[in-house]
Amino acid sequence: MNSLQILLLVLLAIFLVLYVSSPQRPRRAFRFARWVLLGMASVAVLAPFVWLVAAIFKDKTVLNEYLFFPPLGHWSLETMNLDNFVELFRGKPSIQGTVHFWQYALNSTVFATVSTCTQLFFSSLAGYALAKYDFRGKGPLMIFMLGSMMIPQVLLLAPIYEMAVDLGMVDTLWGLILPHVVSAYGIFLFRQACMSIPNDMLDAGRIDGASELRIYFALVMPLVRPMAAAFCLVSFLGNWNAFFAPNIFLHSQDKLTLPIILNLYVNEYSADYGVFLAGTALAIIPPAILFFALQKEFISGLTSGSVKG
Amino acid sequence: MQPIASGRETSSIPPQPSGGAPVARPRRIRQLYTGWAPYAFLSPYLALTAVFFVYPFLNAISLAFYQTNGPRTRVFVGLQNFQFLLTDEVFHTALWNTTVFACASVFLQLPLSMGLALLLNRGNDRIKGFFRLILFSPNLVGQIFVGILFGVLFTPRYGLINRVFHALFQWGLEERWLDNPNLVMPAIVLTSLWIWVGFNMVYFLAALQTVDKNLEEAARIDGANAWQVFWHVTLPSMRHVVVFVVIMSVIGSYQLFELPLALFHENGGFGPDNSALTVIGYLNFVAFNSGDLGLGSAVGWVVACIIFTISLIQIRIARVAKE
Numbered sequence: 001m002n003s004l005q006i007l008l009l010v011l012l013a014i015f016l017v018l019y020v021s022s023p024q025r026p027r028r029a030f031r032f033a034r035w036v037l038l039g040m041a042s043v044a045v046l047a048p049f050v051w052l053v054a055a056i057f058k059d060k061t062v063l064n065e066y067l068f069f070p071p072l073g074h075w076s077l078e079t080m081n082l083d084n085f086v087e088l089f090r091g092k093p094s095i096q097g098t099v100h101f102w103q104y105a106l107n108s109t110v111f112a113t114v115s116t117c118t119q120l121f122f123s124s125l126a127g128y129a130l131a132k133y134d135f136r137g138k139g140p141l142m143i144f145m146l147g148s149m150m151i152p153q154v155l156l157l158a159p160i161y162e163m164a165v166d167l168g169m170v171d172t173l174w175g176l177i178l179p180h181v182v183s184a185y186g187i188f189l190f191r192q193a194c195m196s197i198p199n200d201m202l203d204a205g206r207i208d209g210a211s212e213l214r215i216y217f218a219l220v221m222p223l224v225r226p227m228a229a230a231f232c233l234v235s236f237l238g239n240w241n242a243f244f245a246p247n248i249f250l251h252s253q254d255k256l257t258l259p260i261i262l263n264l265y266v267n268e269y270s271a272d273y274g275v276f277l278a279g280t281a282l283a284i285i286p287p288a289i290l291f292f293a294l295q296k297e298f299i300s301g302l303t304s305g306s307v308k309g
Numbered sequence: 310m311q312p313i314a315s316g317r318e319t320s321s322i323p324p325q326p327s328g329g330a331p332v333a334r335p336r337r338i339r340q341l342y343t344g345w346a347p348y349a350f351l352s353p354y355l356a357l358t359a360v361f362f363v364y365p366f367l368n369a370i371s372l373a374f375y376q377t378n379g380p381r382t383r384v385f386v387g388l389q390n391f392q393f394l395l396t397d398e399v400f401h402t403a404l405w406n407t408t409v410f411a412c413a414s415v416f417l418q419l420p421l422s423m424g425l426a427l428l429l430n431r432g433n434d435r436i437k438g439f440f441r442l443i444l445f446s447p448n449l450v451g452q453i454f455v456g457i458l459f460g461v462l463f464t465p466r467y468g469l470i471n472r473v474f475h476a477l478f479q480w481g482l483e484e485r486w487l488d489n490p491n492l493v494m495p496a497i498v499l500t501s502l503w504i505w506v507g508f509n510m511v512y513f514l515a516a517l518q519t520v521d522k523n524l525e526e527a528a529r530i531d532g533a534n535a536w537q538v539f540w541h542v543t544l545p546s547m548r549h550v551v552v553f554v555v556i557m558s559v560i561g562s563y564q565l566f567e568l569p570l571a572l573f574h575e576n577g578g579f580g581p582d583n584s585a586l587t588v589i590g591y592l593n594f595v596a597f598n599s600g601d602l603g604l605g606s607a608v609g610w611v612v613a614c615i616i617f618t619i620s621l622i623q624i625r626i627a628r629v630a631k632e
Contacts, residue, residue, distance in 0.1 A: 042440060048459070048462060051462065064464070064467035067469065067472060133347035154612065155369050155606070157605075157609075158372060162372075179361040181353070182354045184358075266457055277461075283454065287449045
């Protein structure tokens with residue numbers, strides 16, 4: 001018997017006592033069970049994060065000695081220090097000269113930000129056009145667009161790579177950004193969001209003499225803000241954490257993004273997990289900030305595309 | 310998902326002319342602008358799609374019939390790539406592993422997501438938001454990070470997961486999850502649960518909020534138990550979202566690649582006896598490590614066909630179940 005098992009037994013006992021005390025109306029017992037189950041799920045989800053935070057400050061030698069943090073009495077510079085970060089920020093010599101961690105962070109930031117912004121702008125523009133204009137060829141275009149969403153991206157990766165070699169786009173961030181400047185999925189989501197904008201509103205703008213582009217910026221975009229926020233986050237997460245395509249496209253040390261270089265830390269540079277984990281913890285911060293900032297819009301935007309259906 | 314809308318549905322009603330103004334005037338304003346604006350707005354998409362989708366797509370069709378050695382040299386081989394896939398045991402293993410994972414996603418991960426969504430649906434909005442935030446948070450971490458992180462958590466004797474299993478069931482402290490071919494798939498599934506249960510829960514939770522409470526109440530008064538209410542009233546009311554999430558899960562499962570690659574980075578994502586190899590992992594290996602983009606395209610086509618077929622079957626099942 002260990003403490004974890006005892007805790008579970010106690011929780012089970014409380015549930016049974018609550019249930020037996022009023023079997024006619026077992027609501028209290030079920031409410032208790034609900035909180036316990038949700039609590040356990042949350043603990044299971046959060047435990048790896050806590051472990052990660054503990055691991056990055058622990059010295060290499062005691063990484064496995066303590067499960068999470070060492071007991072307070074054992075805290076010293078031998079057990080808890082910033083060695084992992086020191087190693088992470090130390091420049092790596094390469095053919096392209098010494099490359100520092102901030103270079104990878106910058107590459108990731110440029111790639112993710114530029115991709116997200118262009119995807120947001122061009123996808124919303126096209127989605128708005130599909131939702132609110134009548135024009136020749138619209139029906140076939142919609143079918144083509146929805147059909148293209150069914151094709152897995154990996155199928156196109158080999159030919160796109162071949163084309164990138166021909167165009168000289170391999171080993172550049174542009175080669176990664178250009179193929180995904182606009183996303184069919186984004187167009188679909190923005191089309192759904194724009195459908196609910198009343199036409200009268202757009203026409204009122206036209207009568208007031210606003211240009212079509214002005215209407216898009218001043219009227220449409222503010223109205224589809226929740227979807228824009230949700231799409232921003234999804235797009236940023238996808239680009240920030242992208243591994244498959246960057247791993248194939250980027251070769252020079254000074255052009256690598258965070259997932260690629262951190263993967264190299266465990267694969268090619270002597271399996272240094274402490275340094276990898278420190279880098280991972282830092283790499284989670286930007287998406288986490290964005291997520292907390294856009295949380296409310298994100299949930300409503302993410303689900304509106306599917307739930308309305 | 311939304312059915313494909315016909316063009317008519319979106320045509321706007323011209324604004325009501327005020328007073329005695331001629332009807333034609335506001336209409337003409339619309340038509341004047343519809344002339345160029347939609348084409349201009351769509352032109353970036355059309356141009357980029359032509360270059361980065363249509364052209365590679367057509368190329369992918371032909372590439373599957375060639376053998377290439379790196380991007381430069383190619384030889385026409387007809388159907389030999391597909392014949393090779395029919396006989397290659399490594400590919401069969403990869404296909405089998407991926408299918409097992411897809412089944413685990415649909416039959417283990419989604420019910421868990423649904424269960425959590427049902428538990429959470431009773432709470433008030435602030436509590437809902439709090440738990441949703443926690444349960445969604447693993448999605449902020451890239452798969453490559455999660456994979457390597459969990460590789461450490463699965464360490465024999467010291468790993469967090471090994472210790473938790475030992476504490477709960479007195480089992481598994483010394484278990485080598487990542488070296489034992491029988492435990493490889495459970496390890497991948499366990500990791501994927503950590504990432505995606507919360508993600509799908511967000512969808513289910515949003516859908517549950519649109520279910521008509523009166524309908525559920527009526528069923529309860531008629532004497533249906535909790536399970537019957539869920540199965541006959543709640544689930545059918547949110548079937549659009551369920552179909553959407555199931556299809557997205559299957560598509561995602563067949564594209565699984567980065568997670569096993571990171572978990573088993575020590576042997577290139579293959580795992581012991583290829584037990585962690587997925588179809589996309591296989592594609593990555595033949596196309597980009599061995600340089601045969603033609604064979605890679607052929608694998609891509611097989612994956613695309615599988616995804617397409619399964620999606621069609623699911624849409625069909627959903628339609629039959631509705632009637």
